[in-house]
Amino acid sequence: MKPKLIKTEKDYQAALARLDEIFDAESGTPDGDDAELLTALIQMYEKEKYPISLPDPVSAIRFRMEQQGLKARDLVQYIGSAPKVSEVLSGQRELSKTMIRKLSTGLGIPAEVLLQEAGAALPSDATLHLGKHFPIAEMARRGWFAGFTGTAAEARSQREDLLTDFVGVLGGKALQPALNRQHFRERSQQDPYALAAWRIRVINLALQESLPAWKPGSVNEKLLREVARLSYLDSGPLLAKEFLNKSGVHVIFERHLPKTHLDGAAIQLPNGSPLVALTLRHDRLDHFWFTLFHELAHVVLHLDQDNIEAFFDDLSEEGKDKCEREADALASDALISHTAWKSARLSTASQPSEILAFAKKVRVSPAIAAGRIRFESKDCRAFSNLVGAGKVRSMLTIEGS
Numbered sequence: 035m036k037p038k039l040i041k042t043e044k045d046y047q048a049a050l051a052r053l054d055e056i057f058d059a060e061s062g063t064p065d066g067d068d069a070e071l072l073t074a075l076i077q078m079y080e081k082e083k084y085p086i087s088l089p090d091p092v093s094a095i096r097f098r099m100e101q102q103g104l105k106a107r108d109l110v111q112y113i114g115s116a117p118k119v120s121e122v123l124s125g126q127r128e129l130s131k132t133m134i135r136k137l138s139t140g141l142g143i144p145a146e147v148l149l150q151e152a153g154a155a156l157p158s159d160a161t162l163h164l165g166k167h168f169p170i171a172e173m174a175r176r177g178w179f180a181g182f183t184g185t186a187a188e189a190r191s192q193r194e195d196l197l198t199d200f201v202g203v204l205g206g207k208a209l210q211p212a213l214n215r216q217h218f219r220e221r222s223q224q225d226p227y228a229l230a231a232w233r234i235r236v237i238n239l240a241l242q243e244s245l246p247a248w249k250p251g252s253v254n255e256k257l258l259r260e261v262a263r264l265s266y267l268d269s270g271p272l273l274a275k276e277f278l279n280k281s282g283v284h285v286i287f288e289r290h291l292p293k294t295h296l297d298g299a300a301i302q303l304p305n306g307s308p309l310v311a312l313t314l315r316h317d318r319l320d321h322f323w324f325t326l327f328h329e330l331a332h333v334v335l336h337l338d339q340d341n342i343e344a345f346f347d348d349l350s351e352e353g354k355d356k357c358e359r360e361a362d363a364l365a366s367d368a369l370i371s372h373t374a375w376k377s378a379r380l381s382t383a384s385q386p387s388e389i390l391a392f393a394k395k396v397r398v399s400p401a402i403a404a405g406r407i408r409f410e411s412k413d414c415r416a417f418s419n420l421v422g423a424g425k426v427r428s429m430l431t432i433e434g435s
Contacts, residue, residue: 225293248282248307258368300332319422320405327365
């Protein structure tokens with residue numbers, strides 16, 4: 035029998051029989067060479083067909099304790115406290131990533147055994163170091179860690195486990211605060227780690243949604259004008275979300291984290307579909323509609339077309355580059371066309387009735403027209419009763435609030 039790749043049980047039995055015949059052949063002879071090759075082929079087949087299961091983590095710990103003459107109290111430095119040691123050894127408590135890291139390092143137990151997954155490894159030390167900069171306590175307070183109900187101190191002590199679960203399918207790379215292909219309207223005031231946490235949060239919320247398949251190019255200027263008409267209706271923000279969802283665009287509302295000064299973002303998800311995320315930092319209809327359209331403009335003009343897969347915007351900062359100026363211009367024109375706005379000649383000297391009449395004529399929310407006058411005149415107090423103050427957050431469900 036000439037040695038060949040073993041694919042079936044019949045091949046396996048034949049190989050065993052042949053190896054038995056030539057097992058004692060001298061090395062360097064034809065039979066000796068065949069015996070070495072058959073041994074390797076048989077081991078490959080057995081490894082794939084009859085894998086050896088990993089030992090139970092508790093058994094592995096007890097085995098190492100017996101080897102090194104350790105008592106339960108000696109495990110406190112790895113597990114955290116005497117009660118926790120007792121719970122782990124009795125199978126009442128699962129090992130956390132932090133415990134696994136300490137046990138693996140301190141007792142030399144392979145991480146894959148404690149993780150119960152062949153070839154598995156703990157997150158890198160670099161990832162663990164990054165986690166120390168994230169606003170864990172605030173994230174826990176907002177309920178961003180599924181199933182966790184502990185204190186801020188407990189959240190910090192379980193940082194590695196919580197962040198590993200938090201990034202989920204995005205992987206540890208998502209914790210990097212400055213990934214490539216990201217564009218920031220204003221960098222100087224942003225806490226990069228808080229911003230990274232918010233980015234992961236809104237992406238995870240979007241990935242939980244089931245929307246129609248995204249078709250590239252389906253968000254265009256025509257669609258933006260259709261969405262703008264929804265602003266004229268009392269439930270316009272809700273209808274806009276539903277309309278965009280049916281076009282394959284994810285729309286998520288999530289408060290910004292402290293030190294992020296964030297109004298909205300346009301992000302390309304791993305499957306290529308767009309996500310528009312708004313913080314509703316300013317609870318006004320005019321601000322809602324312009325922020326929504328600014329991010330949609332990035333989807334139309336820039337998202338993944340300029341080798342950028344995420345835009346983060348603080349709209350209190352004026353657009354300082356070409357992308358932001360283009361998004362501002364398209365958002366303004368899609369909400370109210372330049373021609374219609376120019377011919378209306380509205381200003382701070384206009385009467386509220388004139389603004390209402392114009393909004394009715396072009397079928398957009400009066401808040402949009404009033405907000406545009408305020409922006410162009412730089413008078414943030416004009417027409418305060420028309421910009422829809424306090425009417426957005428009460429209408430929309432803010433995730434995590």
